[in-house]
Amino acid sequence: MSIILDKVNYVYSEETAYEKQALNQVSLKIEDGEFIGIIGHTGSGKSTLIQHLNGLLKATSGGIYYNGRDIYEEDYDRKELRSKVGLVFQYPEHQLFETTVFADVCFGPKNLGLSRKEAELRAFSALKSAGLPEEYWYRSPFELSGGQKRRAAIAGVLAMKPEVLILDEPTAGLDPWGREEILNQIASMHQELNMTILLVSHSMEDVAEYVKRIIVMNQGSILLDGAPKEVFLHQQKLEAAGLLVPQVTYLMQELKGRGIPVSVEVTTLKEAKEAVLQAFSNRRLG
Amino acid sequence: MLRDITIGQYYPSDSILHKLDPRVKLLGTLVYVLSLFFFRGAAGFAAVTLGLAALIWLSKVPLRYMVKGLKAIGVILVLTGMFNLFLTPGEPLASFGIFKITEEGLKNAGFMVIRLTYLILGSSVLTLTTTPNRLTDGLEKALRPLNKIGVPVHEISMIMSIALRFIPILVEETDKIMKAQLARGADFESGNLIKKAKAMAPLLVPLFISAFRRANDLAMAMEARCYNGGEGRTKMKPLKYTGKDGWAYLIMAGYFAGIIVCVWMSRNGRNS
Numbered sequence: 254m255s256i257i258l259d260k261v262n263y264v265y266s267e268e269t270a271y272e273k274q275a276l277n278q279v280s281l282k283i284e285d286g287e288f289i290g291i292i293g294h295t296g297s298g299k300s301t302l303i304q305h306l307n308g309l310l311k312a313t314s315g316g317i318y319y320n321g322r323d324i325y326e327e328d329y330d331r332k333e334l335r336s337k338v339g340l341v342f343q344y345p346e347h348q349l350f351e352t353t354v355f356a357d358v359c360f361g362p363k364n365l366g367l368s369r370k371e372a373e374l375r376a377f378s379a380l381k382s383a384g385l386p387e388e389y390w391y392r393s394p395f396e397l398s399g400g401q402k403r404r405a406a407i408a409g410v411l412a413m414k415p416e417v418l419i420l421d422e423p424t425a426g427l428d429p430w431g432r433e434e435i436l437n438q439i440a441s442m443h444q445e446l447n448m449t450i451l452l453v454s455h456s457m458e459d460v461a462e463y464v465k466r467i468i469v470m471n472q473g474s475i476l477l478d479g480a481p482k483e484v485f486l487h488q489q490k491l492e493a494a495g496l497l498v499p500q501v502t503y504l505m506q507e508l509k510g511r512g513i514p515v516s517v518e519v520t521t522l523k524e525a526k527e528a529v530l531q532a533f534s535n536r537r538l539g
Numbered sequence: 540m541l542r543d544i545t546i547g548q549y550y551p552s553d554s555i556l557h558k559l560d561p562r563v564k565l566l567g568t569l570v571y572v573l574s575l576f577f578f579r580g581a582a583g584f585a586a587v588t589l590g591l592a593a594l595i596w597l598s599k600v601p602l603r604y605m606v607k608g609l610k611a612i613g614v615i616l617v618l619t620g621m622f623n624l625f626l627t628p629g630e631p632l633a634s635f636g637i638f639k640i641t642e643e644g645l646k647n648a649g650f651m652v653i654r655l656t657y658l659i660l661g662s663s664v665l666t667l668t669t670t671p672n673r674l675t676d677g678l679e680k681a682l683r684p685l686n687k688i689g690v691p692v693h694e695i696s697m698i699m700s701i702a703l704r705f706i707p708i709l710v711e712e713t714d715k716i717m718k719a720q721l722a723r724g725a726d727f728e729s730g731n732l733i734k735k736a737k738a739m740a741p742l743l744v745p746l747f748i749s750a751f752r753r754a755n756d757l758a759m760a761m762e763a764r765c766y767n768g769g770e771g772r773t774k775m776k777p778l779k780y781t782g783k784d785g786w787a788y789l790i791m792a793g794y795f796a797g798i799i800v801c802v803w804m805s806r807n808g809r810n811s
Binding site: 304307309332335336339340342345347348349350360361364365395409410413 | 726749
């Protein structure tokens with residue numbers, strides 16, 4: 254069970270003045286059950302990349318294999334692929350259209366040809382997984398707040414029971430509470446439902462705390478690919494690509510610069526706390 | 540798929556047509572459209588074709604890009620052709636049941652389809668070489684005299700520029716929503732007409748909502764900058780004629796005169 258990309262190229266508006274190479278020789282392997290963060294500056298090709306994974310965009314050249322099968326084969330069922338690889342777009346609340354939240358979440362499973370009962374069961378558990386309180390389920394989606402709408406929209410994709418869930422900037426435009434809630438919900442889905450998750454973001458903080466692997470995109474190609482700790486070691490490369498390492502990392506560097514012996518290989522707040530405590534206890538002992 | 544719509548789109552380039560004053564191009568388009576409906580006979584046809592070819596060549600816009608815009612009106616072309624072909628009375632050439640093709644019908648259909656094609660190509664040269672802003676600036680200035688008889692020229696051109704500006708935005712938005720619903724297993728292509736129409740709801744509802752949202756935001760932004768219409772408003776880049784605009788007017792006049800001569804000649808030829 255894996256997704257393999259083999260030298261994928263994608264060119265927008267080929268042979269016009271607007272021509273742009275959005276992906277450049279991207280090769281990638283995504284294993285089952287991974288939790289991956291894809292980061293990159295605006296226009297680095299993140300969104301283009303993920304639209305290839307469920308067959309919405311067709312690569313100009315190169316191959317994509319889902320569970321060992323070439324998705325560009327003539328008789329490959331791309332509709333099924335889309336149900337296996339769930340894609341939550343940026344601002345997914347803009348795609349809500351039904352009269353009630355519940356009906357909207359049923360849209361996906363119904364499209365899969367499931368019975369009404371099965372679709373509703375799925376909608377039920379999807380709304381639960383997305384963490385939308387029951388009191389909102391039978392309201393019009395347009396009466397909900399931004400964060401609630403987003404949950405409803407994420408549930409709409411979850412209801413298709415995808416094996417792989419891709420979220421494009423799921424926290425964009427949310428307040429800090431909303432961000433944390435959504436990210437925690439995604440992390441718990443990863444653990445409980447054992448989904449492969451790809452989280453697209455340009456916020457290092459979002460990504461550093463949750464994911465196990467980071468793919469850094471720059472100008473349509475993969476700049477770095479590895480565990481967060483490894484990736485954040487390449488601070489200069491990241492900064493050259495218009496990205497920052499997490500703020501706590503900068504803080505720890507500053508502390509060390511002022512003569513406090515802390516580790517600078519710190520990427521989350523929790524680790525920072527431990528590193529500082531460690532430094533102090535060392536000092537007390539010494 | 541939707542990106543193929545090129546009507547009303549601007550194509551950045553540095554051709555001479557791009558640099559002309561928009562008023563020249565507006566009048567030029569008018570002259571061209573008039574000539575399309577005036578011309579008679581082979582000489583006129585040649586003149587119009589030559590004119591269009593010259594325009595396309597001068598605009599430096601790839602022909603393929605322009606022809607793509609024709610796809611959108613393909614259905615209209617075919618329908619017009621059919622109606623003219625089968626419904627023009629005259630000498631029958633061939634007949635299929637109740638339908639018969641007449642010589643006049645064949646001629647009419649041919650000319651009509653060519654006229655429509657040329658019309659779309661010619662007028663798309665205008666929008667492809669002129670940014671919406673310059674286009675409406677030109678329109679506003681050209682129509683300014685109408686202000687005296689109470690026509691709200693500034694408001695009309697503002698509405699036009701907003702409408703033009705929103706075409707690519709809404710096309711992009713449609714593309715995005717379409718993809719989002721495809722990702723949820725929506726199917727816009729298969730099924731009969733009723734099923735297809737029904738499948739449009741998940742696309743149209745969010746599209747309308749987003750259009751209203753954008754309109755609201757825009758109105759708010761205009762209010763916030765104290766927009767209050769054309770009264771006493773000045774331009775940051777006022778339109779000014781330069782030498783090449785004069786030459787363009789001359790060429791235009793020459794072209795129109797040529798067309799009139801062609802019409803006159805073909806009429807005389809028929810009379811004698």
